[in-house]
Amino acid sequence: MIFPSIYLASRSPRRRELLQQIAVDFAVINPDIDETSHAGELPLDYVRRIAIEKAQAGKALLLEADLKPVLAADTSVVLNNAIFGKPVDDADARRMLKQLSGQTHQVLTAVALATNQQTLCQISANSVHFCELSDADIDWYLQTGEGQDKAGSYAVQGLAALFIESIQGSYSGIMGLPIRETGQLLMQMESNA
Numbered sequence: 001m002i003f004p005s006i007y008l009a010s011r012s013p014r015r016r017e018l019l020q021q022i023a024v025d026f027a028v029i030n031p032d033i034d035e036t037s038h039a040g041e042l043p044l045d046y047v048r049r050i051a052i053e054k055a056q057a058g059k060a061l062l063l064e065a066d067l068k069p070v071l072a073a074d075t076s077v078v079l080n081n082a083i084f085g086k087p088v089d090d091a092d093a094r095r096m097l098k099q100l101s102g103q104t105h106q107v108l109t110a111v112a113l114a115t116n117q118q119t120l121c122q123i124s125a126n127s128v129h130f131c132e133l134s135d136a137d138i139d140w141y142l143q144t145g146e147g148q149d150k151a152g153s154y155a156v157q158g159l160a161a162l163f164i165e166s167i168q169g170s171y172s173g174i175m176g177l178p179i180r181e182t183g184q185l186l187m188q189m190e191s192n193a
């Protein structure tokens with residue numbers, strides 16, 4: 001598959017890595033948006049809205065004559081309808097990991113692609129089951145620092161794999177950029193052009 005050249009509106013090294021995996025030619029841009037959730041907003045609506053806002057804010061940074069689409073994504077961990085974003089500090093990460101212990105949670109990633117004409121969006125909804133975590137497990141994981149800039153305070157692609165009993169869905173979606181849905185958006189954009 002040959003994909004069009006795009007911009008990736010993201011500071012996430014994981015998203016760059018996953019896009020490289022499918023040989024997409026891209027340049028990185030860094031728009032800033034407010035990622036606060038609205039009162040009563042459902043997790044799925046939240047990730048969709050934020051991914052679309054990131055992609056459109058990225059597009060707004062470019063000249064109108066620049067026709068390359070802008071790709072962006074947003075990932076949230078969801079437990080009993082509560083959204084777990086990136087932890088603000090170790091205490092916040094500990095709180096999240098304690099709640100994830102022994103439970104199945106969802107990882108929702110929305111991926112959005114914006115052009116001057118339209119914004120397309122797809123959702124990757126996945127489940128992850130964690131084993132029971134002891135306080136010592138959590139202490140050990142926190143001192144690795146790996147969970148710091150990750151939704152839910154862990155990374156499936158790192159040491160936290162030791163805690164994961166099973167996943168259902170898309171590994172790349174859990175990591176932050178669902179490859180299949182991203183490929184579909186890029187193909188759809190090509191056929192709409």
Ligand SMILES: Cc1cn([C@H]2C[C@H](O)[C@@H](COP(=O)(O)OP(=O)(O)OP(=O)(O)O)O2)c(=O)[nH]c1=O
Nearest residue numbers: 010011012014074075150151155156174175176
């Ligand atoms: C659940 C999980 C999340 N993550 C990461 C992916 C995202 O970088 C981050 C979720 O935060 P996001 O707010 O989706 O993204 P971000 O702020 O890191 O980057 P961007 O500039 O694109 O907005 O968590 C993993 O790396 N592994 C995982 O297993």
